Amino acid sequence: MLVGLAAATAIAAALVSLAQGTVAYTGIYLALGTFVVCLVVMGVAVLRLRTNYSVAGCLWFLTAVVAFQLLSIVVMWVSLLTGWWATGQPAYHVGLSAAVGLVPLLAGIWKLGRKLTSIP
Numbered sequence: 729m730l731v732g733l734a735a736a737t738a739i740a741a742a743l744v745s746l747a748q749g750t751v752a753y754t755g756i757y758l759a760l761g762t763f764v765v766c767l768v769v770m771g772v773a774v775l776r777l778r779t780n781y782s783v784a785g786c787l788w789f790l791t792a793v794v795a796f797q798l799l800s801i802v803v804m805w806v807s808l809l810t811g812w813w814a815t816g817q818p819a820y821h822v823g824l825s826a827a828v829g830l831v832p833l834l835a836g837i838w839k840l841g842r843k844l845t846s847i848p
Contacts (some may be wrong), residue, residue, distance in 0.1 A: 792836025
């Protein structure tokens with residue numbers, strides 16, 4: 729699920745970054761569509777989470793998602809307040825900001841991957 733969330737974030741950031749020369753807000757609509765589809769997929773996966781995984785695994789998963797959300801909010805506000813996302817700036821700034829926001833997800837994927845491979 730963390731890989732799916734990371735992939736959705738990367739795809740949405742790429743779409744917004746690449747839609748620089750197209751009609752206004754097209755990239756935002758594409759990104760929103762990506763997240764809606766991933767929300768449905770994650771909803772189904774969360775229903776399975778409680779029945780198939782341990783409490784520790786669920787805790788690590790939720791910790792990674794919460795850290796991702798908090799860092800994304802911090803990155804967004806810092807980007808807005810510093811002018812990094814200003815109107816005249818290139819669209820790839822959104823992609824770079826999203827890459828920074830992916831750090832907690834990648835750390836969670838790594839940590840859960842280590843725990844899963846260390847089970848005898």
